[in-house]
Amino acid sequence: MGVKIIEQSESAYSYPLLIKSLLGNSLVRSPDQEIIYRDQMRYTYRDFHKRVAQLANGLEQLGVKQGDTVAVMDYDSHRYLECYFAVPMMGAVLHTVHIRLSPEQLLYTINHAEDDVILVNSELVPLLEPIMDKIETVKKIVLIRENGEDPKTAIEFATDYETLLCDQKPTYDFPDFDENARATTFYTSGTTGNPKGVYFSHRQIVLHTFGLMTGLCAYDSQAVMTSKDVYMPLTPMFHVHAWGMPYLFTMLGNRQVYPGRYEPAMILKLVTTEKVTFSHCVPTIIHMLVNSPVMETTDLSAWKVVIGGSALPRGLCAAALKAKINLYSAYGMSETCPLLTIAHIKPHMVDWDEEKLIDIRCKTGLPIPLVDIEIIDPMGKPVAHDGVQTGEVVTRTPWLTQGYLKNPEKSEELWEGGWLHTGDVGNIDPEGYLKITDRLKDVIKTGGEWVSSLELEDIASRHPAVSEAAAIGIPDDKWGERPIVLVVLQAAYKDKDLGDELKQMFVTQHEEGNLPKYGIPDKIIFTDAIAKTGVGKLDKKVIRTQYK
Ligand code: AMP
Numbered sequence: 001m002g003v004k005i006i007e008q009s010e011s012a013y014s015y016p017l018l019i020k021s022l023l024g025n026s027l028v029r030s031p032d033q034e035i036i037y038r039d040q041m042r043y044t045y046r047d048f049h050k051r052v053a054q055l056a057n058g059l060e061q062l063g064v065k066q067g068d069t070v071a072v073m074d075y076d077s078h079r080y081l082e083c084y085f086a087v088p089m090m091g092a093v094l095h096t097v098h099i100r101l102s103p104e105q106l107l108y109t110i111n112h113a114e115d116d117v118i119l120v121n122s123e124l125v126p127l128l129e130p131i132m133d134k135i136e137t138v139k140k141i142v143l144i145r146e147n148g149e150d151p152k153t154a155i156e157f158a159t160d161y162e163t164l165l166c167d168q169k170p171t172y173d174f175p176d177f178d179e180n181a182r183a184t185t186f187y188t189s190g191t192t193g194n195p196k197g198v199y200f201s202h203r204q205i206v207l208h209t210f211g212l213m214t215g216l217c218a219y220d221s222q223a224v225m226t227s228k229d230v231y232m233p234l235t236p237m238f239h240v241h242a243w244g245m246p247y248l249f250t251m252l253g254n255r256q257v258y259p260g261r262y263e264p265a266m267i268l269k270l271v272t273t274e275k276v277t278f279s280h281c282v283p284t285i286i287h288m289l290v291n292s293p294v295m296e297t298t299d300l301s302a303w304k305v306v307i308g309g310s311a312l313p314r315g316l317c318a319a320a321l322k323a324k325i326n327l328y329s330a331y332g333m334s335e336t337c338p339l340l341t342i343a344h345i346k347p348h349m350v351d352w353d354e355e356k357l358i359d360i361r362c363k364t365g366l367p368i369p370l371v372d373i374e375i376i377d378p379m380g381k382p383v384a385h386d387g388v389q390t391g392e393v394v395t396r397t398p399w400l401t402q403g404y405l406k407n408p409e410k411s412e413e414l415w416e417g418g419w420l421h422t423g424d425v426g427n428i429d430p431e432g433y434l435k436i437t438d439r440l441k442d443v444i445k446t447g448g449e450w451v452s453s454l455e456l457e458d459i460a461s462r463h464p465a466v467s468e469a470a471a472i473g474i475p476d477d478k479w480g481e482r483p484i485v486l487v488v489l490q491a492a493y494k495d496k497d498l499g500d501e502l503k504q505m506f507v508t509q510h511e512e513g514n515l516p517k518y519g520i521p522d523k524i525i526f527t528d529a530i531a532k533t534g535v536g537k538l539d540k541k542v543i544r545t546q547y548k
Pocket residue numbers: 188307308309310311312329330331332333334335338363364422423424436438439
């Protein structure tokens with residue numbers, strides 16, 4: 001039987017889900033609430049609304065029209081937030097440029113996205129210089145002065161950001177248009193080939209914002225966000241719209257703090273002086289903070305931090321909880337806008353002992369409403385949710401990218417069988433928690449068994465001397481691959497010989513039935529640093545090349 005379509009009155013307004021609908025409420029509820037940039041400036045939502053309109057007027061005067069692409073190269077700032085709204089609300093596309101790509105990749109993304117205008121922070125101008133003469137579609141470049149300084153460069157700027165805004169009208173009649181219009185584009189650095197462009201529509205961003213709100217703000221759990229929270233992002237705003245959080249907290253009219261370039265002392269200062277209560281970051285950032293000397297004298301007991309982008313190692317979670325940070329993980333990827341799951345502690349678990357609760361905080365989490373997640377076997381069949389059977393994680397939600405920009409082949413692969421393929425391996429337990437055990441590409445395949453590299457890293461992280469760990473498979477004639485673990489020790493343990501002690505931890509895990517025999521690493525290699533990607537994740541591709 002077909003699905004019945006409800007008839008609609010001819011004159012009914014067919015409300016499009018546009019980013020502009022996220023903006024209005026903050027002016028009604030909290031016009032005097034503040035948005036803060038480092039220790040440099042603060043203004044109210046009244047000012048913010050005016051500046052968004054002024055930016056749209058300024059860009060229009062520069063020649064930007066619907067369908068054009070405006071690229072931004074900046075640190076996490078109030079200016080970036082203004083662009084998050086003004087650019088898509090005009091009907092243009094916001095390209096949040098990945099500023100940590102190699103010069104060739106940066107050039108590729110600017111040309112591939114067909115940027116018309118670039119807004120660039122003065123400190124990032126040196127990234128543009130070597131590629132300027134190969135940029136194809138950009139007509140105007142606008143300078144964002146950081147610290148009021150002009151960079152020494154031959155690049156000609158059309159104007160600077162504050163001048164662009166200053167004489168403009170503080171209102172703009174943002175138009176209605178199709179909610180499926182593209183709002184944003186950004187690039188993910190894959191393991192091979194050129195970066196892939198991911199894009200999101202207005203409708204997807206609006207629905208993601210509401211999904212995020214339900215996930216973060218509605219459940220009785222260890223951390224419930226409200227409009228009273230003070231928000232500060234610690235993931236770059238070029239990466240998946242800082243997980244979409246700026247859209248949520250602007251919609252709610254929260255106090256927001258933008259940290260600019262990430263510096264531990266500045267971050268910790270802002271957390272305490274501005275009384276930040278909520279942030280999100282990759283494990284590397286929290287690792288950097290937990291090991292910062294300033295930490296000892298800083299009270300972080302009101303700070304809730306969501307960890308994503310990589311698995312949260314148990315040892316790091318325990319160290320952060322000891323520092324009184326309310327830390328827990330969430331999961332998603334560039335292609336998923338990103339949020340899919342949050343590691344909430346369910347009400348019946350709150351009396352569990354701390355160790356068991358750390359297990360929950362480090363799980364990959366429970367799906368938020370509207371997120372369907374399945375684990376499939378190699379034949380594409382869903383496996384049981386018994387916490388044991390693993391397979392590829394696939395998903396459907398209304399806010400997943402429809403494909404890769406101008407790349408139909410990869411888009412088909414991504415959506416094979418009508419589900420978005422995450423490329424992650426995991427399982428779902430009877431309580432409904434997803435646990436990512438690896439990236440498909442990072443699983444260590446040894447002697448016919450699959451060993452989770454994340455599991456090995458997690459075991460190593462439990463030793464108090466271990467600061468960071470990375471596990472990879474190295475080629476082996478007999479077994480296909482064999483696991484090795486790289487370890488960075490805490491400063492106080494640098495001269496200690498801990499090889500046997502660490503190895504014993506893996507043997508014990510095997511004896512207790514938590515690790516297959518083949519999973520016991522052949523080697524533990526002590527090193528001073530482990531390679532990271534541009535967004536601070538372990539760079540397994542580089543590590544594999546280094547140790548192969
Ligand atoms: P990206 O697209 O760069 O944001 O990377 C997304 C990938 O990061 C996912 O496909 C996962 O492999 C990994 N990831 C993100 N969050 C988690 C998490 N909580 N636990 C384990 N892996 C994660």
